[in-house]
Amino acid sequence: MAVILAQRVGLPLFPLAAGEWADPLAAIALVGAGYAALSCWAEREPGRMLGHAALLHSSMALLALLCGSAAGRIALAPIILAQGVGLSALALVFGWLRRRQVGNLGELAGWAAVAPRALALAMAGVLVLGGLPGTVGCFGQLDLVVTLLASEGDAATHVSSSLELLHPRTWALLLPILVGLGTLGLLRSLWHAARGRPRPG
Numbered sequence: 001m002a003v004i005l006a007q008r009v010g011l012p013l014f015p016l017a018a019g020e021w022a023d024p025l026a027a028i029a030l031v032g033a034g035y036a037a038l039s040c041w042a043e044r045e046p047g048r049m050l051g052h053a054a055l056l057h058s059s060m061a062l063l064a065l066l067c068g069s070a071a072g073r074i075a076l077a078p079i080i081l082a083q084g085v086g087l088s089a090l091a092l093v094f095g096w097l098r099r100r101q102v103g104n105l106g107e108l109a110g111w112a113a114v115a116p117r118a119l120a121l122a123m124a125g126v127l128v129l130g131g132l133p134g135t136v137g138c139f140g141q142l143d144l145v146v147t148l149l150a151s152e153g154d155a156a157t158h159v160s161s162s163l164e165l166l167h168p169r170t171w172a173l174l175l176p177i178l179v180g181l182g183t184l185g186l187l188r189s190l191w192h193a194a195r196g197r198p199r200p201g
Contacts, residue, residue, distance in 0.1 A: 022066045023167065025062065025066060026062070026063055026066050026167075026171055029058075029059040029062040029063055029066075030059060030171065030174055030175065030178070032055055032056075032058075032059055033055070033056050033059035033060075033175065033178040033179070033182075034178055035055075036052040036053070036055040036056035036059075036178075036182055037056055037178045037179070037181040037182035037185065038181070038185075039052045039185075040052050040053065040056065040181075040182040040183075040185030040186050040189075041181075041184075041185035041188065041189075042185075043189075044104045044105045044106040044189065045103055045104060045105075046094035046097050046098055046102070046103070046105060047094060047098065049090075049094065049105070049186065049189065050087065050090050050091060050094050052182070053086075053087065053090060053126070053129060053182070053186060054083070054087055056129075056178070056179060056182040057079075057082075057083050057086070057087075057129050057179070058083070059175065059178075060079050060140070060141065060144060060175060060179065061076060061079050061080060061083065063144060063148070063171055063175060064076040064079055064140075064144050064147070067144075067147050067148065067168075071143070071146075071147040071150065072144070072147050074143060074147075075140055075143035075144040075147050076140075077140075078136045078137070078139045078140030078143065079137070079140035079141070079144065080140075081136050081140070082128050082129060082131075082135065082136045082137030082140050083129065085125070085128050085136070086125040086126065086127075086128040086129035086137065087125070087129070088125070089121050089122065089124060089125030089128070090122060090125040090126065090129075092121065093118050093119075093121050093122040093125070094122075096118060097118075105189050105190070105192075105193045106189075106192070106193075108193035109193070109195070109196035109197060109198060109199055110194075110195070110196050110197050110198030110199070111190075111193045111194045111198075112194035112195065113197075113198055114198050119190065119193075119194050122190055123187065123190055126183060126186045126187055126190065127183075127187075129183065130179060130180065130182075130183030130186075130187075131176075131179065131183075141175075141176060141179065144172075144175070145172045145175070145176060148168040148169065148171055148172035148175075149168065149169060149172050
């Protein structure tokens with residue numbers, strides 16, 4: 001909702017300010033994505049894991065918004081759709097865990113044997129967010145990376161709008177690395193909870 005409001009209301013109201021702050025905002029988004037990606041490896045509390053996943057993938061939406069081009073707006077739609085699907089699936093599973101007094105995934109063992117459908121839903125949500133090939137998340141990330149790489153020459157052809165990222169290739173290289181790192185961290189936590197023998201309770 002915040003990204004859509006920024007696109008529909010914020011950018012038309014303050015186009016010059018947005019153009020001046022495009023690169024600092026992109027840098028802040030990448031710093032937040034890096035923090036979230038590293039936190040996905042260490043965090044075990046389901047609610048915080050969901051928050052880190054949301055922060056990680058919101059950086060993609062912000063970069064698509066800061067592209068300021070038609071291609072960036074096209075990439076924004078599948079990114080938001082993937083976030084909605086993936087985060088909803090994780091929210092359902094993590095909410096189900098918290099209702100059963102599970103506050104630490106590190107304490108789980110044998111999740112695959114006890115509740116395989118919940119585990120499969122959680123993993124599917126993570127893979128959609130991470131951009132598994134063939135999913136809507138993959139198309140969104142691919143569109144965004146191609147848009148960032150192509151926007152390097154927009155200034156010369158005067159195709160870009162008032163928004164102009166100074167280092168689009170840097171963002172295009174860093175973002176998939178951070179998203180992949182965070183996705184692997186989430187999958188690692190789910191894998192450790194799934195394996196082993198279930199304990200009583």
